[in-house]
Amino acid sequence: MKLSKEVFVVIKVNWEGKIDTLFTTLETGNVFGKEAERLVRLIAWQKDEIRRNKKIGQQQVKITFNPKKYKRVEKRRPVAPNNSENYFVYSKSQLDSIPTVKNYKTINDYVRGNIKYPSLALQQIISGVVKVTFIIEKNGLASNFKITKPLGGGCNEETIRLLKNIIWQPGMKNGEPVRTRSNYSLTFVHPGNTYK
Numbered sequence: 192m193k194l195s196k197e198v199f200v201v202i203k204v205n206w207e208g209k210i211d212t213l214f215t216t217l218e219t220g221n222v223f224g225k226e227a228e229r230l231v232r233l234i235a236w237q238k239d240e241i242r243r244n245k246k247i248g249q250q251q252v253k254i255t256f257n258p259k260k261y262k263r264v265e266k267r268r269p270v271a272p273n274n275s276e277n278y279f280v281y282s283k284s285q286l287d288s289i290p291t292v293k294n295y296k297t298i299n300d301y302v303r304g305n306i307k308y309p310s311l312a313l314q315q316i317i318s319g320v321v322k323v324t325f326i327i328e329k330n331g332l333a334s335n336f337k338i339t340k341p342l343g344g345g346c347n348e349e350t351i352r353l354l355k356n357i358i359w360q361p362g363m364k365n366g367e368p369v370r371t372r373s374n375y376s377l378t379f380v381h382p383g384n385t386y387k
Contacts, residue, residue: 196256198227203247208236211247227254235337280326280370286362290327290371293358302353302377309345317344318381322374323351329368331359342379350377 203212213231217224231252283289295301311317322340325333336351354375362371 194256195258196223198223198254198256200227200231200252200254201249202231202252203249204236205247206239206242206245208238210236212249223256226256230254235335237338237341278370280372281362281364282372283362286364286369286371287366288363290362290373291360293331293360298357298375301357305353305356306377307349308379308381309349312342312344312346312379313381315344316381316383317342317346318379319346320376320378321346321350322376323347323354324372324374325354327359327361327371327373329361329370331361333357333359333373339374340376346377346379349379350375353377 198215198217200213200215202210205211210232213228215221215224215227231254292298292301295304319342320340321338321342324337324339326335328334333354336354338347338350341347361368363369
C-alpha cells in the first residue's frame, strides 16, 4: 500500500544559518518524520547579521509525501541512480562542453525577457547586484542556490526564481551529462535611479 502524509517540521535557525532546533509533531521514530527531518537538514540557510542579537523565532516547513505526485515529477525530472559518482560536481574548465540555456542565445537574453522587478525594490528605489552560485544538474535544472552577494527588496528571490525556471543543456564530460558548478550576477537598475 502506498501511503501519503503531510509532515510539519518545526525549526529554529540561528543568525549563522545553522539549525538550532528541529523536530516534527509525529511520534519519535516515525519514518515520515525521520525523512522530513533529513530533507530539512539539506537546506542551506544564509547568515543574517541583523538577527545576531535577536531571539530566534520558530517556523514550520511543510513536507508532503505523495507517491502519485512523486511519479509525475519523476517523469518530468528523472532521478539519477544513487551512487557517489553521480554527486560529483565539475567546474566549467573541466568539461568538454559547458552548459547552455535552451531556446535562448545566452542567459542574459532569457533574463531580459522574463525578469519582474520586485515591487518592494521599486517602492524603496533599490538598485544593485545579486551574485549567486548554483549547480546545473544532469537533467538541465538548477539547484543548490547560494546567494554570495545579497540585495534587499525581493531582488535575491527574483534572481533565484529566474534561475530555477531556466532549462539548460547540461555540461558534458566524455560524452555524458554531468553536474556543473556555475555562478551568475544580476544587476537591478531602478527605472528612477542609476546604478554604476
